[in-house]
Amino acid sequence: MNFDTVASAAGVVLIVVGFAMLFVPGLAGLFSANELFLSLVGVGFALQTARVVNGRRKTPYEQGETDDPEVAQDLPTPGxxxxxxxxxxxxxxxxxxxxxxxxxxxxxxxxxxxxxxxxxxxxxxxxxxxxxxxxxxxxxxxxxxxxxxxxxxxxxxxxxxxxxxxxxxxxxxxxxxxxxxxxxxxx
Structure with a gap:
């Protein structure tokens, strides 16, 4: 497994656990909010950030193509x-x-x-x-x-x-x- 897959899987698990604690408040009591827990959440965010930055760095740069501006029309002079x-x-x-x-x-x-x-x-x-x-x-x-x-x-x-x-x-x-x-x- 590569780093991107592991980081994505860990991010999905953390999101699911977060939503579960949000909708079932009794689950939040199972975990103590000490420094270790906060550190793990911070490491998870850091891994996710590193994954996004690394993926962006490997993506080739593409510049958007714009259409040519309209060509000015020769209009007759009034009169x-x-x-x-x-x-x-x-x-x-x-x-x-x-x-x-x-x-x-x-x-x-x-x-x-x-x-x-x-x-x-x-x-x-x-x-x-x-x-x-x-x-x-x-x-x-x-x-x-x-x-x-x-x-x-x-x-x-x-x-x-x-x-x-x-x-x-x-x-x-x-x-x-x-x-x-x-x-x-x-x-």
Whole structure:
């Protein structure tokens, strides 16, 4: 028999005797609690401790494997889809679905900004946008009204940009006016 088996058997016997004395108190009277008994209990604990330490020392060290951390995903920047939509709408030369989407999204944003910043009702905000009185920028207002009001011929020519369509210029002006109005209210 090896040391581990003897130490384990002695530990089990001591545990059983301890539980027996706990549940049948008359058994405890059979043993006197003198120094010899306490020394034997101490030696039993020392043997058990030595067995556990020896067993642990012989056990090979194994390090746990962890999974690789999640790889960060590339997420689109908020607004990229709208920028792409505006670019596609600007390339289209005739009435297109993209232009209607841009118009609808900018209209909804303008309504939301007017309601939030000026405290008007949704209906009043829509009326102001449709009338072109929601901003001082005639080109931003023209995006929703369809015509430029209050500008001279010289101003119209000076803002003419041959590389961009009228839709691109007016939609960009409307988007800029919405952002500026929202930022002014936040300050």
């Amino acid at each position: 990229d889809d709208f920028d792409d939509l505006m670019e596609a709408a600007g390339r289209a030369r005739h009435s297109s679905r993209e232009r209607e989407l841009v118009r609808d999204r900018l209209h909804a944003a303008a309504v939301a900004v007017l309601v939030r910043t000026e405290g008007v009702s949704r209906e009043e905000a829509i009326e102001r946008i449709d009338a072109g009185t929601w901003t001082d920028d005639p080109y931003a207002a023209a995006f929703f009204t369809g015509s430029v009001e209050g500008t001279s011929f010289v101003q119209r020519v000076s803002l003419f940009d041959g590389s961009r369509s009228q839709f691109e210029r007016w939609s960009t002006a409307a988007a800029r006016a919405i952002v500026e109005q929202s930022e002014e209210a936040d300050q």
